[in-house]
Amino acid sequence: MSSVSQTFMKLFRGSSGPDTIPAQGSQKLTRRSSGLGELTRTWESAENLCILDLGSTSPTNIRHFTEHGHRIYSEDLLTASTDPELLTKDDQGVAVLDSRKFLADNLVYPAAHFDFILCWNLPDYLDESLVKPVVGRLWSVLKPGGMLLAFFHTRDAGPDSPCHRFHIVGADTLEMQKIVLRREARRGPTGAVHTAISDGFQLQRVFNNRHIENLFRDFASIKFFLARDNVREVLVVR
């Protein structure tokens, strides 16, 4: 469970590698997803849906939804949360991320805009200071009756559980791609350009069922699916 400052120190560690856009590993696994299966049954029979994908840009997901005539919005919130300009201090001088600035730059949509939101494993890897404000914003941009899918690791998954991107490859099947490396040129606090390098995102915490219920308490209903790979899938309805 790394602190905000540790995370940023890690991002600013020097590297001799090329300045590239996040490079992601090719190691891919597939998993069954009961939550996705339930969503698929809903969106297969509907038309012109509005879907928000909060994972890394996935050509597979974009193709999946556009082929069915839906509109998809792609927004990589985890990458957006690594913006060094978000770093600030709270009243006690502890380093935190500025959630107001984050929400001024991200998730800027009209109220009740989306039919579905694919959160994937975002809450597990997002910095603590952003989790509740982000879930609050997601509630407001989701239509009443709209559904949100999120994945949470159980304690048995261990603190080193890798962060994955998720590609929809079947009605209830996801392809998981481990994020193994991110490199990009950034301007540091001194104005100098650094090459940021990271082995991926670190699990920030493990939510138990009660925490998850609290996190989504403003939603109308919540359904849990416990998967074999130490992941709890959560489907919430606004």
Added chain:
Amino acid sequence: MSTPATALAQIGKSVFIKGELSGSEDLYVDGQVEGSIALKGNSLTVGPNGQVKASVDAKGVVVQGKLEGNIQASDRVDLRKSAIVTGDITAQRISIEEGAFLKGKVDIHRTDQK
């Protein structure tokens, strides 16, 4: 009678243009453009060094560099692996390479008119 099919206007990487850009030939931008780009019936390519902050209206759009603004393509949009796009995309077809970054909406309009 007609311009050669290879006609292509280029904006090199040291060039910065601010304002409204319109034309009737294909355009390759490897420099910086800020404003709007209208190429009805023609294509825009943003090269690997290109940095475009503009709304784009064209037949086809290929992005290898950075584009901030909405894209309206009457035919297709190609985001290559080095593309960084912030904005909404409306097109008939879209192709996104693994590694491309998109923040925005993708809306595919299928026109079945004859």
